[in-house]
Amino acid sequence: MMKRNTKVWVWILLSTCQIMWVFAGSQEELFTTLQKTPWEAKSMQALQTLMRNEREPVALRSRAMAICSLALLRQGNTNQFVKASQFLESTFPEEKGLITVSIAENFENCSACSGKGRREVPCPACKGKACLRCKGAQVIQTVCTLCMGTKQQFKLSPAVQENALRLLKEGVDICQKNLRFEKESVVALAEKDNAKKIALLEAVLSSFPERTDLAPVQKSLEEAKKIREVELARKKERERREKEEREVERLRGLREVPAAEREAAINAIETYLLKNPKCSAQNELEELKAELTAKVALRNRLISSALWLVGLCGGFAFIVFLKVMIFSKKIERSGPLPGMARIDKNKFTDPLAEEREKNQTRSKQEGN
Ligand SMILES: [Zn+2]
Numbered sequence: 479m480m481k482r483n484t485k486v487w488v489w490i491l492l493s494t495c496q497i498m499w500v501f502a503g504s505q506e507e508l509f510t511t512l513q514k515t516p517w518e519a520k521s522m523q524a525l526q527t528l529m530r531n532e533r534e535p536v537a538l539r540s541r542a543m544a545i546c547s548l549a550l551l552r553q554g555n556t557n558q559f560v561k562a563s564q565f566l567e568s569t570f571p572e573e574k575g576l577i578t579v580s581i582a583e584n585f586e587n588c589s590a591c592s593g594k595g596r597r598e599v600p601c602p603a604c605k606g607k608a609c610l611r612c613k614g615a616q617v618i619q620t621v622c623t624l625c626m627g628t629k630q631q632f633k634l635s636p637a638v639q640e641n642a643l644r645l646l647k648e649g650v651d652i653c654q655k656n657l658r659f660e661k662e663s664v665v666a667l668a669e670k671d672n673a674k675k676i677a678l679l680e681a682v683l684s685s686f687p688e689r690t691d692l693a694p695v696q697k698s699l700e701e702a703k704k705i706r707e708v709e710l711a712r713k714k715e716r717e718r719r720e721k722e723e724r725e726v727e728r729l730r731g732l733r734e735v736p737a738a739e740r741e742a743a744i745n746a747i748e749t750y751l752l753k754n755p756k757c758s759a760q761n762e763l764e765e766l767k768a769e770l771t772a773k774v775a776l777r778n779r780l781i782s783s784a785l786w787l788v789g790l791c792g793g794f795a796f797i798v799f800l801k802v803m804i805f806s807k808k809i810e811r812s813g814p815l816p817g818m819a820r821i822d823k824n825k826f827t828d829p830l831a832e833e834r835e836k837n838q839t840r841s842k843q844e845g846n
């Protein structure tokens with residue numbers, strides 16, 4: 479969100495840009511007019527005003543001054559032209575090569591004295607009748623009144639106008655570039671979408687690196703970048719929270735895992751808590767871990783009790799088995815019944831044998 483004082487500041491900036499826009503437009507018009515009608519008096523006056531206005535861009539002021547200097551040369555006022563040229567160089571030392579035409583280009587041999595500087599005139603004393611003064615020559619040598627003995631006379635070179643036209647074209651180009659800068663600055667500064675605003679402001683800075691009034695654009699760019707940083711940090715934090723939510727939800731699901739997977743679940747929770755010590759669901763996960771640990775401990779106790787029980791039962795069964803085994807061996811080893819050893823087998827008659835003998839005897843008798 480833009481601060482209130484920043485809004486006011488941007489509004490002032492935009493208004494200034496719009497005023498500059500109007501000025502830049504009128505300056506372009508001035509240079510264009512002079513291109514069409516060079517040296518036109520009213521426009522030349524406007525150019526002088528522009529030249530003196532210290533709030534105007536140096537590139538325009540220096541060109542205006544150069545054109546005004548060339549106007550002096552055009553009028554043949556070479557001394558003033560030299561002074562003006564020197565003043566131009568000292569006022570705008572960074573603007574070089576504005577005046578390319580030289581004074582020498584605008585002089586030719588004097589037509590009156592044919593470049594001699596002196597010429598013969600009828601003797602003023604004798605008026606051509608010969609006298610002592612002219613030593614009878616009737617003429618005397620005198621300094622050329624046209625070139626004043628300099629042997630040369632001023633003749634305007636077309637290079638002066640060419641120089642002026644080049645400067646006017648540069649002036650138009652500068653005005654158009656200034657207009658483009660003003661328009662692009664206004665659009666960039668007024669852009670609502672922060673990402674677009676950064677792109678536009680950066681484009682302005684890269685398109686007009688030579689400008690010395692880029693501070694507002696730079697300041698606005700810095701502010702837009704700060705906003706972007708805050709937005710990025712918020713987005714990152716939101717993504718982190720969403721990821722944490724997903725992870726925690728996954729870990730919550732481990733509450734219902736089969737008993738065999740509880741150890742792995744506890745490890746997963748421990749690993750997550752180690753990696754994310756500032757996790758918002760830390761207490762909940764600690765509780766879940768404790769719950770799972772308790773379940774694992776209970777299961778282990780149950781298993782060991784069951785094992786004990788099985789072992790115990792096995793032991794009993796073994797003992798019973800052993801007892802059975804021992805008992806069956808005693809039966810095998812048991813001898814004759816007690817007292818049987820003392821019985822005389824010869825005296826012992828087999829009741830069945832007696833019966834058999836009786837039967838045999840009876841059958842014999844019946845046969846007979
Ligand atoms: Zn004379």
Ligand SMILES: [Zn+2]
Binds near residue numbers: 589593596622627629
């Ligand atoms: Zn002359």
